[in-house]
Amino acid sequence: MKLMSLLDEEKEEENLREIARQKRLNEAAMKGSVTSLLELLQEDPDILKKATSSLSDTPLHIAVLLGHSAFAKQLLTQKPELATELNIHGYSPLHVAATKGCVEIVKELLLVNPDMCLAKDRDGKTPLHLGAIKGRVEVLNELIQVRPEATRALTGGGESGLHLAVKNNRLGALKVLVESVRKDDQFVNWRDSEGNSVLHIAVARKQLEMIKYLLTDTKIEVNARNANGFTALDLLLHSQRDLRDMEIKDCLQKAGASRMISKAQSIANNQDIVEVVPPIQVQPLILKETDSKPVVEKRKHTDWLGRKRSALMVVASLLATVAFQASLSPPGGVWQDDYSVDSDGNPAENPHKAGLSVMAYTDPRQYEAFMIMNTIAFLASLSVILLLISGLPMKRRRFMWIQMVIMWLAIAAFTSTYFVALIEITPRQVRTMLFHVTRISLIIWLGMMGLVFVGNVIRMILWLLRKYGYIKQKEEEYSLYVEDEENDE
Template identity: 55%
Template structure:
């Protein structure tokens, strides 16, 4: 009869269930105490038989509280599969099952968050609002699980249900001290980051157990092309690094007649430090400037290296697809052609040599920058950064020359005159631009040398103006 009951649950056959009850009225109670892992309610809930689930709950509501060998209730299974109608029936009979954790330490709400079951999430929170505060064994809330599984819609639905009444939940930390914003930044989830920054009450400068804010988390994570966009989003929202938070001093509101002498001394010390705050700000801005330059150089160098490598293996005109030792008339070729060699090398050997020289120069210059940036050498001073930028100019210029050589090779003779005019104008404009950049940097370097050795005296400026001036130093 247990086999027949299991078959009826799998098929959702209510008539077979009623026939079994006529034969044995206690069969549902027996299924609760048998050695079988899953009850008929587990099976029918997992398979989505709504009518069968309703019939079982009407006959024996205690089935809703039964757990299988993995400590999962029928509500766990229905929530994980997103079966909204069955979830409604189960929480109607026993809403307390929303708080029960399975063998992995997860509640039905946690499983729905991981799977992104938006409607189920709303139903569970409405049925038992305090279930949103239950955490996993790693102290993760349902919000952490939504972000960890990249479930933006599920995250939005949870915040709409609980965020208005509980601002603390969006700032909850897991076992590593990470908030949901830490996790979103670490996983480079741009859309989730944008949404979280709009949530009222979110602590954007929370610090985890490693002493990192979300901005520090971005810096420590593996670099990719999304980092610059994420950094701009965070800075625009007012996110600070841990170093930024340490240099912020609180405002003192004191009554001079009632302040002890030791407190007055402390306030005097703080005031003196604030009046002499140029150096810390300068150091921070200096480091920030170098960091932005390093990131920009890494991205540009990677792109140039990729383009140069691709140009080397697929030169203009392509490569010969097969070996050729004779011409169309059967006569032996003076220079036999081998499969995989460049067509341009046979037809225009001088231009091909120029193409490869400048392409190799761009490739090696960009790789040199990448090697310097990832080498770990102490090259964090401005002069080293400018040397790398000069190498970058060389790489970009070589890439431009490579482009014009390729363009001339691929253009027909009928377009030679127009191409020559375009090339001359483009090269002239490029040389003018390079000249302006070179002259500007020479002037900046000379001014820096003159200021450094006292030939030019700097005017007294406000700290903010001083910061801007520091940014212009070479």
């Protein structure tokens, strides 16, 4: 029994020493200390074999992740099999190196085991796929040079490296991959599990540079249809409007793009019939020269109104919230107790009740000014919010200008409450300096308000002149005058 107990104690001590060595090995990997690694190998030549007994990160994974190339090279020299070890995510050291962009380590790993170019992680991605996602151009060049067939590897979702490069807007990575399959037009037009080519993805994500490259430097099928029967141009017309839409559509049409022929179709998916909504009939973004101006002006008008409505809603909501809070917590706070009699039982000289504003008792005039301005700001903000959510047909510029004027009033009133509160909470001995700063700030603020007011008055005058045709008439008279001068010459 004593012998068994001694053996168990020795085994336990050995396990503890092994755990300590493994911890030192991981610390050496984190620091990239080759000296510490060699010392550990002298103590236990089999330490690297024991380091690969689980699915956790090996010392090589750690070294690659932190970019310690010398340490990684020494590990591969001592135990080349570490290059094939996978961690719990299915990543090999080459996956990690490709993601981090460590070109030197990638070269060392490829020298040891070039077949790891085709190894897939749990998501079905190869090191090349991860390099394409991160845009590691130099890494991609190394991987393709060693294993050209790695370019044609697909993920679990049927995506190629080209799809991943476009999805993540990695133009440099896309160019490298396209050059590696330059003679294979079929692969350039490869479609993922949803039937989308790289052009579909680029158009859906409004990646203009990607689109230009695919249309000019590759033999991409511009009218290819995805699983729902949509071409790239269909996706553009069904997507949310963007400033780049006109240029993208121009590029597609120059390349011969067209919309899908059928207006509706049905597709079977999991034994259910899903009807594809027919394309919305929209005005073309590129029209004849005589017809383009009204459409563009209408679209700019709509975009302007939408942006202004969103901005007004955000500002009005913020001002209403702050004004409401200021009314509940005025400067100086509120009384925390009732005070009607003094300590002798006599009526108090300045009685007060709990919950009432301290400022209303100590400085009634300032309190009145504060609450009046705060109430104006609060009600003006609520008025704008009410108008925006009322559902009334207030989609004209003049109505939007009215709401903007209301917001100016709210902002001006709220600024006044700030100055009143600032003066109230400032001790009297430092108010002199505060008055100077406040005066300068107020002058600057009034100047800004004046500029905004004058600018909008000018805009309104110009709008009225255009509405009643005065400006147009003057322009016509000027053009006739110029023509007469030219004829006289």
